[in-house]
Structures are given as C-alpha cells and as structure tokens.
Amino acid sequence: MGVVTLKDVAKVAGVSYATVSRALSGSPEIGENTRKRIIKICEEMGYTPNSVARSMVMKRTNIIGLIVTSIDNPFMSEMIAHLEIYARQCGYNLMVCNSSYDPALEKEVFSLLVGRKVDGIIMIPVGSESYDALKMLTAQIPTVFIGENMMDLPENYVSVDNTTGMQQATEYLYSLGHRNILYLGARDNSMTHKLRVDGYYNACNKLGIEPNVIRNSNPRSSIQVGYELAKTHFEKPFEETAILCAADTLAIGVIQAAYEKGIRIPEDLSLMGFDNITFSALPPISLTTVNQPKLELAVSALDMLLNRIKRPETPHTKTILSPSLVIRNSCRAI
C-alpha cells in the first residue's frame, strides 16, 4: 500500500476532496461537525499532506535557499543554526548549499535553487568577483545577502559595520599604547575586507600612525592562511607590537605560527581578530576581537527576505548592524 492521499480520505469520509482540503486548511466554508469528523479520519488513516502537490498549486514551496562559502566555518555554522531555527518558526525550511569559495559553483547552485522554486535565497557571496553574475541572477528571485556589503549594487543586504568595527579595534590597540600595528589578511576580492581595512586606514590617519598591511591573495581567510602569512612574516625581524587580523580564523593561524617561533602572546605581541567565533575564546590565549552579532544578522536577513517575498516590488533595503569590542587576554598595554 502506498501513502494515503487526500483522495483516499475523501473516499472514506464520503465527501469530495475539496471538503477534506477545507477541513484541514481551517477554511470557514465548512460545518464544524464535518470538520471534526474528517480530521479524525485523517488521523486514523495517518494522512500527511503532500507538500510537493501543495507547492505545485500554491506556487510557493516554503523553502529558503541558503548559499554559503563554507558550512564548516564556525562563523557561518553559527549563523546557519540561527537561521534554520528562526526559519522553521516562520514556517520555512532551509536548503543549504556550499559554494566552496568558487564563483562558478556559486552561480551554479543559485540556478539550481531557482529551478527548485525556493521562495527566496539568502547568501553569503564569495566576493566581489561574482557581483556581475549575481546581478543577473537576483532578478529572478528575492535575494538577501549577508555579511558582504553590496555597496555598488542596489541589492538587499544585512551586514555588520565593518569599517567602524575595524576602526574601533585599531583605536583600542592605540589606547593600549601600540603605535606600530600590523594589519594582516587584507583581501581585494571582497567588499567586506575592503571595508575592514578601510577602518584600519581611517584610524591610522586619525591617530597619526603609519599603516602597515599584509595582503592575503587567497580567496579565503582560513586558519591555514593565517598561519602561512604569519610564518613568512616572522622569518624576518619585525617592528610591530600588535597584529590586527581581518578575521578570527586568521588570528588563530597567527597564534600557531607565533607559538612555533616562541613568540609569546600577549607578552611579546598583541593580537586581535574580527568575528568573535566560539573557538576564539579559548584559554590560555583567548582572543580579543570584534563581535559580529550572528543571531541578529540571521534574524534581520530572514525578516528582510520574507518581506521581499511578500512584496517583491518594494525597494531594496539594507541593514547595518553595530559591531562591538570583545576584550579578552590577547592584547596588553605597553
């Protein structure tokens, strides 16, 4: 025996399928006693509505597509968890795809999700390389970006104020007496990273100190990349008393490299990150960093998307959330 359908229930109850549908949907066009009778029969028969058939006629799947650069990245996975829980509360499920930092793949999964008829897409874009492609794609379906400020695109996005965050971080180090601060991990292919390093430059200008930046030519900011960048840097004698990293993961890599080199943090070198991932809080070196409010990012993004699904012709909006300094023990006053 196959799955029991609405038709089967109708046959048993001796009514038309419209009636069964109405009984379950809470329609007012049905008698209270027949409704109860039908619901009881549904339970007895173990009827579960077929979401696919419903989607077919309602032209709505109640599925949100989520495209992230990497699921296993503490910052993303935290946000995915928040998103999933909130989305479910709103009656939506999440279809998650990994773009693996690959613009081509990002484009591919986007189209795939469009074909799947998801009601909307939330994405953390690979970077500014994919802007043009995205501009075409987002015309097809309500889309909201997280994290990446699509500054030169009129798209919907929610993001933390990267520039202010990094500026505050720099000022904090300055307030501890640091005058020679190295910025590690600037990337050219991401607006987020551009804005972050801007915050650093702003602060340097304002404070009258000399900026000093190590760029990252990789497409991603991983522990591994942080380690390699720092390792190379530590090979020669260095002047700076503090390193400000573009991401917590990079900072964790720096900790590794410093440890191997016998450089003590914070005694010999102060270190800061950005993101505030769970695992940056671990002693003995627990990282001073800038917090991104992950729950608020997730909630704002979904709210924005749901609004847009309801009223697609509404103008594009953006939400910029405030970062906040999280002071732990990886920096010292000098």
Place this chain on the structure above:
Amino acid sequence: MGVVTLKDVAKVAGVSYATVSRALSGSPEIGENTRKRIIKICEEMGYTPNSVARSMVMKRTNIIGLIVTSIDNPFMSEMIAHLEIYARQCGYNLMVCNSSYDPALEKEVFSLLVGRKVDGIIMIPVGSESYDALKMLTAQIPTVFIGENMMDLPENYVSVDNTTGMQQATEYLYSLGHRNILYLGARDNSMTHKLRVDGYYNACNKLGIEPNVIRNSNPRSSIQVGYELAKTHFEKPFEETAILCAADTLAIGVIQAAYEKGIRIPEDLSLMGFDNITFSALPPISLTTVNQPKLELAVSALDMLLNRIKRPETPHTKTILSPSLVIRNSCRAI
C-alpha cells in the same frame, strides 16, 4: 511576465510539450535536429525546468533530509559540509534541520521532512530516549543514522567503532605510564557514549587499573559542560594523572578550567579527547585525541541511503569505521 514553462517553449517551437520534455531529458525518441533546435529555443527563452512539477509526477524530489542535534558543532558542521558536497554530486540537495537535542523536536522535524516528500533521511539522533519514536517513523521512509549505534534496533547506521577507539586511547595513556586515569563525561542517554565508556572499562580491566568515571547528566557534551564538570572536580585535590574525555568539546572545557586553576597541561595533567574536531589542534595545547573519519562517515551514510532508496526492501545494514589515534601534545609520559 511570469516564468517561462515547458508549454511556452513548446508553443514557440511549434511542437507538443512531450517533444520538449524528450529533447531535454535525453530521450532517444527524438530527432537530433529537432532536439538541437528545441534546446536552442530553451536557452534563448531562459527556460528552467520546474523541479516541483517534476517531483510531482516522478514521485521523487531528489532531496535528502538531514537532522542533526546542532548545526554549529564543529564535528557536525564538518560532516554536513562533506555530505552536502557529495550529495550534490549525486544529484541531491540537502534540507537541514536542527533537533537542538530535543527528542520531541526531533520527532516533529522528522514528520515535517516526510511531508516534504524528501527521498530519504540522514540523522544524528538525540540519543537512546528517542529510539521508540524513531522506530515508528523510520518505517515511513528510508533512513540512515550517523554516529549513534542503534544497537538494539535493526536500523541502518554508520558509525565509528567507539569502544575500540576509547580502548586504544586508554591503552595509549597507560603506555605513557598513567595508572590513574579519570574518564570524564559519560552519558547514559546515548548508545555512543555507552560504547565509549565501555571501551574505557574494557581497557581498565585488561590492564588491571581502577576505573574512575565522572558522569555527565546533561543532554549534550559541550565546552560549557566540560568546563563545569572539570571546575567542580578541580575544587578538591585529585589523584589522577590523566583525564580522558568523552568528546573533544568536553576536553576544551577542561582546558579552560585547568587554566583558571593554574593546572598545566600536559605538565601537571595529561588530557585526551575524542572526535578530532578542527579546533582541538590549536597550540599551545593541541589535543591528543581519537579521530572520527568525518568524510568517510558522510560518504558511507549517503551511499547507504541511496542504496536503500533504490531498493527499499533490502535488509538493514551497518557500517563500522575504524577510529585512529591522533597524537599531539596534551599528554606526557610519566
């Protein structure tokens, strides 16, 4: 203008929709020239097949439901990432749900996914409390469990050999000279944890040392729980020279508590974990642990599920993968 459908393409091409369908599906019942002509028209019109409609008639969604206890848990998120990538290569997408360690919620999302008509479900169960409920549910749909050995159920699962892994860990500590080894984090509500502590007991028996176990009454094994368990334990003087944790996250919590108490690892206390999550490898205390092969777990689980979807009447199978010792610097010889 709405989305372009197969009918629109057919009208433009001047053929029936059956022909368009055949042109795109690679059916042999169509002339090579008409096929090319239709495909060209599809591209020009920007036609994307509607997966929902296809699912409707094919009775197959090409969606796999994934239920995990918590997405933001490095062990899980790593596995989810592997699963998503492999699933997509196999032509499937993932619908991810968080059970948040709640048996009632686990049951709820399971039914939800069944209503969604996903082709199969992969799940990391909350624990043995939910066995009975799951037994009913898994009759409805092909299901594969990861991690949890459903020993007393005839279900499909893939798991690491927890007992052997913990036994090897204990023997490793013994080989370093430890005779007083504390096991921290045993849980009663999970077969996995039962099997792990069994491995510890086995080794103790075999080696002739006295077992010593701190239980964890929480439903989960988080950093926080490890921290609290260890903190309480460290308040009184202790005898053991090594702590073996039921999970890496617990061990990270122990590191925190030890750090606050001034207990040095590994100088004053050796420490081991289980799982080998990315963030356990960080210096200065990089954790010696037992590796769970996450990629292999993911691939085996999906292969098993796909097999079962193809042949639902096949007998239940299980796959037990081998754990392996990962030696870092959190243990010392005494």
Place this chain on the structure above:
DNA sequence: TAAATTTACGTAAACGTTTTCTTTCTTTTT
C-alpha cells in the same frame, strides 16, 4: 410564506511536468 441571503458542500480546472499509447511518416525488407 415567498423572496433573499447565507451556509455547506460538490464540480472541475489548474499548477508544470513525465510517460504511455497512438499515429504518421520514413525506411527497410522481400
């Protein structure tokens, strides 16, 4: 009490595909 309104339910179309069954036309066989 007849007319008007409301209530409760049935009928049937629609959603966008796939696929079985025909049908037509072309090619091969004898």
Place this chain on the structure above:
DNA sequence: AAAAAGAAAGAAAACGTTTACGTAAATTTA
C-alpha cells in the same frame, strides 16, 4: 512495388493538492 518495421512526434492521462464557481439546502428577511 507492396508489406513490414522503425523512427519521430502528438494526444492525453496522471501526480495530489487548492480554489473559483456553481448549487442545493438551510436560514433569515420582508
């Protein structure tokens, strides 16, 4: 050249819902 076989394409049903429309009975109104 007629018959048989094969290739290419069309017609229509099916998948399981929702909902606009229609209609009969029940209720209200005049």
